[in-house]
Amino acid sequence: MSTPALPRYEHYIDGANVPPASGQYLPTDDPYTGQTWGEIARGNADDVALAVAAAQRAFEGPWSELTPSERGRLLWKLADLVTANADRLALIEQRDNGKLATEVVAQVRYMADYFRYYAGLADKVQSDVIPTDKKGVFAYTRYEAKGVVAIITPWNSPLTLTSWKLAPALAAGCTAVIKPSEFTSASMVEFAALFDQAGFPKGVVNVVTGLGPEVGEALVTHPDVAHIGFTGGSIAGRKIYEIAARNFKTVTLELGGKSPNIVFDDADLDQAVKGVVSGIFAASGQSCQAGSRLLLQRGIHDRFLQKLTAFMSDVKLGDPKDPTTQVGPISTRPQFEKIMSYIEIAKQEGARLVIGGRSRPDLGCGQFIEPTIFADVRNDMRIAQEEVFGPVLVVIPFDDEQDAIRIGNDINFGLAAAVWTQNLKRAMLMTEKIKAGTVWVNNYRATSFTSPFGGYKESGIGRESGSETIKEYLHTKCVWVSSDLDVPNPFIRR
Numbered sequence: 001m002s003t004p005a006l007p008r009y010e011h012y013i014d015g016a017n018v019p020p021a022s023g024q025y026l027p028t029d030d031p032y033t034g035q036t037w038g039e040i041a042r043g044n045a046d047d048v049a050l051a052v053a054a055a056q057r058a059f060e061g062p063w064s065e066l067t068p069s070e071r072g073r074l075l076w077k078l079a080d081l082v083t084a085n086a087d088r089l090a091l092i093e094q095r096d097n098g099k100l101a102t103e104v105v106a107q108v109r110y111m112a113d114y115f116r117y118y119a120g121l122a123d124k125v126q127s128d129v130i131p132t133d134k135k136g137v138f139a140y141t142r143y144e145a146k147g148v149v150a151i152i153t154p155w156n157s158p159l160t161l162t163s164w165k166l167a168p169a170l171a172a173g174c175t176a177v178i179k180p181s182e183f184t185s186a187s188m189v190e191f192a193a194l195f196d197q198a199g200f201p202k203g204v205v206n207v208v209t210g211l212g213p214e215v216g217e218a219l220v221t222h223p224d225v226a227h228i229g230f231t232g233g234s235i236a237g238r239k240i241y242e243i244a245a246r247n248f249k250t251v252t253l254e255l256g257g258k259s260p261n262i263v264f265d266d267a268d269l270d271q272a273v274k275g276v277v278s279g280i281f282a283a284s285g286q287s288c289q290a291g292s293r294l295l296l297q298r299g300i301h302d303r304f305l306q307k308l309t310a311f312m313s314d315v316k317l318g319d320p321k322d323p324t325t326q327v328g329p330i331s332t333r334p335q336f337e338k339i340m341s342y343i344e345i346a347k348q349e350g351a352r353l354v355i356g357g358r359s360r361p362d363l364g365c366g367q368f369i370e371p372t373i374f375a376d377v378r379n380d381m382r383i384a385q386e387e388v389f390g391p392v393l394v395v396i397p398f399d400d401e402q403d404a405i406r407i408g409n410d411i412n413f414g415l416a417a418a419v420w421t422q423n424l425k426r427a428m429l430m431t432e433k434i435k436a437g438t439v440w441v442n443n444y445r446a447t448s449f450t451s452p453f454g455g456y457k458e459s460g461i462g463r464e465s466g467s468e469t470i471k472e473y474l475h476t477k478c479v480w481v482s483s484d485l486d487v488p489n490p491f492i493r494r
């Protein structure tokens with residue numbers, strides 16, 4: 001008996017599914033079962049060239065002929081299709097990244113609102129008439145779409161993180177070539193088909209799947225790509241930034257984090273425990289905004305740790321499709337190995353293991369790691385400074401506000417932070433002094449299409465979400481019009 005062929009995902013270029021020029025495919029696996037369930041096209045520079053050419057044709061042709069309001073109407077239609085297909089798309093994505101099905105379904109349903117928000121914004125980008133210091137001239141600004149945007153995303157939330165870039169890029173009038181993570185490409189190819197159904201001109205949105213060095217780099221170096229929107233790790237981010245700089249391309253980089261979750265002794269500790277747990281253990285810690293450094297004021301240090309460990313005592317690990325599961329598997333084998341190696345590093349550095357620290361070979365295909373907490377951590381240890389991107393929390397004590405600010409900021413990252421206190425003055429001081437793109441007070445994780453998100457320092461460049469973000473995809477042009485019939489003679493001084 002022959003085994004049935006696996007579902008195969010081709011590129012999506014110029015409104016059609018296109019097989020890879022190489023004729024090669026990569027396996028795509030379920031991190032819970034360990035089974036290969038499908039294949040994705042292994043792209044190369046030839047596929048990238050086709051996709052960028054299609055995007056450039058659409059940019060110069062039918063897409064540029066639409067008014068901003070017409071673009072907005074198409075984005076709104078797309079949002080309705082996302083809503084209608086959210087659960088189906090989420091389950092495809094979930095099979096690839098192994099996150100909790102409940103979490104991915106909620107994320108993908110919410111994603112429709114990103115498209116609705118930017119649908120509304122498409123015709124509200126107003127330029128300015130500039131009061132100038134020159135007589136007889138009139139100056140105004142025009143915002144013009146940059147052109148073809150490359151969107152490169154990681155495996156943890158592929159559809160959502162793509163939408164954060166794609167929705168404002170399309171609203172601005174750009175076209176796009178998307179390169180999803182090689183671990184999670186299937187949902188993106190399925191998503192791309194919705195653009196055709198919504199009535200977008202062919203070539204406005206394209207997807208080329210494959211490996212970072214083969215597809216990602218070809219996209220970043222392509223001369224017709226004007227802007228790169230990247231979410232991922234610092235190593236790839238740095239490389240992309242260097243290549244982009246050589247060609248003076250603009251970038252938006254959303255990179256890693258090691259965010260401090262700071263609990264003061266006057267906080268409502270039971271609320272803070274929930275915030276700390278969701279901060280680090282949601283998505284098994286595979287989240288850029290994870291609150292992976294817990295800063296505890298000395299007066300409550302031991303009591304809080306007890307409450308935290310009690311809260312974690314009966315956490316259920318298991319099948320991420322089971323709605324009662326609370327912690328799922330690690331998304332990829334290399335990531336699993338990286339997290340286990342950091343647990344060893346923490347032990348060698350002298351951190352005290354409070355809970356967890358072990359893998360769970362008995363669950364699924366064995367790609368599970370127990371939620372892990374290390375106490376007695378110094379902020380200069382590698383486990384406190386480097387991004388683990390897994391369910392590993394380090395606990396660092398502090399004395400007072402100044403100490404918390406010093407430790408919180410003593411890191412190369414600056415993506416997010418949270419402060420738990422009932423003292424308004426203390427909260428305001430911390431929100432002002434912490435160097436991070438997002439600071440939550442008495443909550444963790446809130447993000448929205450309405451609000452800018454991004455990092456300080458090595459956590460990235462630029463912002464995503466919110467109304468200002470649309471400008472990342474627009475050039476500002478200043479136009480000077482003379483209202484004076486006489487052009488001044490440059491050789492006569494007035």
Ligand code: NAD
Binds near residue numbers: 179215217231389
């Ligand atoms: P990664 O950097 O390995 O890969 C991200 C994407 O870049 C993938 O599509 C990959 O194929 C591509 N890529 C890799 N090398 C490339 C190259 N040389 N040129 C062009 N493209 C290349 O990251 P990952 O392991 O998929 O994801 C985890 C990382 O993403 C973590 O560091 C995490 O913090 C970060 N992340 C950041 C945010 C944020 O908003 N700041 C959100 C989610 C994840």
